[in-house]
Amino acid sequence: MNLTADKPIAIPVPLRPGALPLARGFVTIVVSTLALLVVCALVTPSAIAPGALAGSLPFAAVLAIVGLAQMLVVQQGGFDLSVAGGVSLAVVIATHVPAGENAALPGAILMALGCALAAGVLNGILVGVLRLNAIVATIGMNALIYGGVFAVSGGVPRTTTSLLAAIAGGETFGIANAVWFALAILIVVCFVLKKTVIGRRFEAIGANPRAARAVGLRVRLHQTMAYVCAQILYCIAGLLIAGITREPTAFQGDPLLLPSVAVVVLGGTSLLGGRGFPISTAIAAFFLNQLSQFALAIGVPYSAQTIIQAFALGLGIAVYSLRRPRRVTKGAEPIKPFEKQPDTEENKNEAIVP
Amino acid sequence: MKRLFRSGVMALTAAAVALAFSSTARAEVPSWCGPKKATLALLDGFGGNSWRLVTAASGKQEASLCPSITRFEYADGQGNTQKAISDIKSMAARGIDALVVFGDAGPAVLPALTEVYKAGKVVVPYRVDVGGKAGRNYTVFIGSSFKNDGENWGKWIKAILPNGGNLLFLSGPAGNSQGLDELAGLKSVLDDKYKFLNPAPFDVTNWDPSLTQQVLTAEIAKNPKIDVIVSDFGPSLVGALPVFKKFNRSIPALATSDGNSLGCFWIDNHKENPDFKLFTVATGNDNVRLAIDWAVAEVTGGKLPSEQIFKAPVFENSVTGQPHPVQCRRDLPGAIYLSAKLSPEEQAKAVNK
Numbered sequence: 001m002n003l004t005a006d007k008p009i010a011i012p013v014p015l016r017p018g019a020l021p022l023a024r025g026f027v028t029i030v031v032s033t034l035a036l037l038v039v040c041a042l043v044t045p046s047a048i049a050p051g052a053l054a055g056s057l058p059f060a061a062v063l064a065i066v067g068l069a070q071m072l073v074v075q076q077g078g079f080d081l082s083v084a085g086g087v088s089l090a091v092v093i094a095t096h097v098p099a100g101e102n103a104a105l106p107g108a109i110l111m112a113l114g115c116a117l118a119a120g121v122l123n124g125i126l127v128g129v130l131r132l133n134a135i136v137a138t139i140g141m142n143a144l145i146y147g148g149v150f151a152v153s154g155g156v157p158r159t160t161t162s163l164l165a166a167i168a169g170g171e172t173f174g175i176a177n178a179v180w181f182a183l184a185i186l187i188v189v190c191f192v193l194k195k196t197v198i199g200r201r202f203e204a205i206g207a208n209p210r211a212a213r214a215v216g217l218r219v220r221l222h223q224t225m226a227y228v229c230a231q232i233l234y235c236i237a238g239l240l241i242a243g244i245t246r247e248p249t250a251f252q253g254d255p256l257l258l259p260s261v262a263v264v265v266l267g268g269t270s271l272l273g274g275r276g277f278p279i280s281t282a283i284a285a286f287f288l289n290q291l292s293q294f295a296l297a298i299g300v301p302y303s304a305q306t307i308i309q310a311f312a313l314g315l316g317i318a319v320y321s322l323r324r325p326r327r328v329t330k331g332a333e334p335i336k337p338f339e340k341q342p343d344t345e346e347n348k349n350e351a352i353v354p
Numbered sequence: 355m356k357r358l359f360r361s362g363v364m365a366l367t368a369a370a371v372a373l374a375f376s377s378t379a380r381a382e383v384p385s386w387c388g389p390k391k392a393t394l395a396l397l398d399g400f401g402g403n404s405w406r407l408v409t410a411a412s413g414k415q416e417a418s419l420c421p422s423i424t425r426f427e428y429a430d431g432q433g434n435t436q437k438a439i440s441d442i443k444s445m446a447a448r449g450i451d452a453l454v455v456f457g458d459a460g461p462a463v464l465p466a467l468t469e470v471y472k473a474g475k476v477v478v479p480y481r482v483d484v485g486g487k488a489g490r491n492y493t494v495f496i497g498s499s500f501k502n503d504g505e506n507w508g509k510w511i512k513a514i515l516p517n518g519g520n521l522l523f524l525s526g527p528a529g530n531s532q533g534l535d536e537l538a539g540l541k542s543v544l545d546d547k548y549k550f551l552n553p554a555p556f557d558v559t560n561w562d563p564s565l566t567q568q569v570l571t572a573e574i575a576k577n578p579k580i581d582v583i584v585s586d587f588g589p590s591l592v593g594a595l596p597v598f599k600k601f602n603r604s605i606p607a608l609a610t611s612d613g614n615s616l617g618c619f620w621i622d623n624h625k626e627n628p629d630f631k632l633f634t635v636a637t638g639n640d641n642v643r644l645a646i647d648w649a650v651a652e653v654t655g656g657k658l659p660s661e662q663i664f665k666a667p668v669f670e671n672s673v674t675g676q677p678h679p680v681q682c683r684r685d686l687p688g689a690i691y692l693s694a695k696l697s698p699e700e701q702a703k704a705v706n707k
Binding site: 300 | 705
């Protein structure tokens with residue numbers, strides 16, 4: 001949903017108490033995922049074998065974290081193309097700085113987080129304060145971060161430390177630790193976004209920055225914070241990759257750029273900004289990962305694998321585009337966005353239909 | 355301060371030059387090194403990984419064996435075709451006599467090579483086919499026989515599985531010619547008793563460890579019996595092989611190219627995985643040496659080498675120990691190649707700079 005300040009819009013049916021329909025994006029992605037799992041079970045049972053899930057879930061977890069990060073930026077109407085650099089920098093710092101010494105790992109993680117913070121603040125200032133185009137600013141930042149990647153690594157991969165491999169690549173209660181990390185991050189993002197004042201303001205600013213400024217919200221600060229949080233999450237994703245793959249390359253973030261945007265869109269967050277759907281985004285990450293496992297498992301040539309993935313992705317996104325006409329209450333007064341203030345009870349609820 | 359720094363650098367350079375000269379003076383001058391003084395440049399299309407760093411250091415060492423080479427230059431195209439082309443032209447404009455070129459961009463660099471060759475320079479592209487013809491577009495092309503690698507793997511597979519078996523072949527990006535040549539080599543040795551489980555022609559991994567891990571996960575889940583994995587980039591499998599443990603299965607036999615991290619991985623894991631046998635061919639860093647030999651011979655008037663195609667030798671065989679048992683140097687980085695002529699310590703220096 002994207003509310004614009006100058007165009008009054010018709011509101012959907014007012015919600016009866018206790019009858020909160022689920023968000024459309026959520027329903028779509030859950031149905032798609034279940035359908036995919038059924039297809040997997042029928043056509044390629046190996047794609048959902050316990051071992052296959054154990055092997056592929058850590059990658060879904062990493063994609064979920066990167067997707068949540070991208071979602072925060074997209075909620076502010078931006079795009080963060082410095083995903084690749086952010087993830088790769090964390091990977092090379094976590095593998096090169098300790099150089100195999102477990103004792104040096106905490107220092108390396110702090111260093112990686114520090115770099116992420118700096119990159120995020122710089123991104124935030126460029127986009128939030130100096131009002132540069134987000135795509136241009138983050139492409140520039142990506143190049144800058146890659147300078148750091150080369151400075152640290154020289155482009156050379158290095159074997160990860162055994163401690164990091166145990167933390168990020170290990171399992172707890174039979175489930176990969178990376179999945180636990182992703183779940184924890186998902187809970188934090190959901191809670192902050194949906195249940196705290198900061199989070200509510202953040203969404204309101206994304207939906208309509210001009211209206212938000214008019215009511216005195218600190219638009220620039222919140223927009224800057226989106227980029228900072230995103231970089232911190234990229235960094236965590238990078239640290240996980242460094243542990244999951246024993247000898248990560250220096251460019252491990254590159255293949256994550258497009259999927260990070262894809263899961264945000266599949267999750268139902270509008271590219272124009274506004275409400276975010278963290279749970280749907282995380283499910284979308286699982287969906288996308290399972291989709292590639294499915295394509296691999298049916299054992300068709302690579303060209304057909306690519307086509308299957310593109311087709312499923314296109315179908316997922318088309319579901320949002322082919323909207324039925326919205327039900328409008330007869331005689332309902334159109335409201336202006338100004339009337340939709342962030343701190344009302346109604347707005348705090350995620351389950352409103354957009 | 356600045357002056358102090360500069361004089362320090364000069365002293366260091368002088369010392370390095372003196373050292374280089376003293377070592378070359380001691381070594382015997384190879385037959386491909388002629389008497390005519392000349393300058394030489396090594397141009398990489400992309401220099402940003404450990405294999406390329408070791409290869410560039412190997413090329414530099416090979417050139418230093420010939421005292422007639424008075425200057426050695428190196429340029430890294432950074433994966434950018436425009437830069438690679440401008441590197442080729444600018445090296446020629448700066449008066450370099452011989453150029454050894456890793457033409458990653460393929461035929462896209464051919465016009466630049468042709469132009470430089472027609473201007474009278476010695477031009478030796480190697481390893482990646484750039485199209486064109488020797489004597490018309492460049493002096494000579496020094497290829498690498500990936501088919502030979504495939505044949506070596508095939509012979510080993512035949513030795514350990516005389517009654518046939520299930521194979522999984524992983525290569526890099528879709529349609530890369532290296533993978534196709536290797537497959538041709540494999541198929542020339544192995545008959546129908548050996549079944550390829552992967553979709554034809556090979557499983558696409560982009561040589562990326564995380565994609566390799568995902569591809570391998572899907573293949574293991576799908577195929578209850580995998581006897582041999584064939585991969586043309588062994589080190590990218592180090593992260594993926596532990597996936598077998600998640601399925602409670604032994605890592606199968608592996609035919610691939612060498613890398614220090616892979617050797618150490620085998621030593622750590624072969625006891626728990628009874629089927630884990632390892633066979634490697636050299637990763638081929640020394641391909642550059644043959645190209646340098648040719649360029650130097652052409653430009654200095656030395657004796658031309660007899661080979662035009664580099665054949666990577668067999669390196670490790672965990673079954674017979676011939677020509678080498680599995681090698682591991684734990685004190686050095688995982689991303690070096692013990693099969694290369696360049697000493698492991700020098701490689702470590704090259705990748706750790």
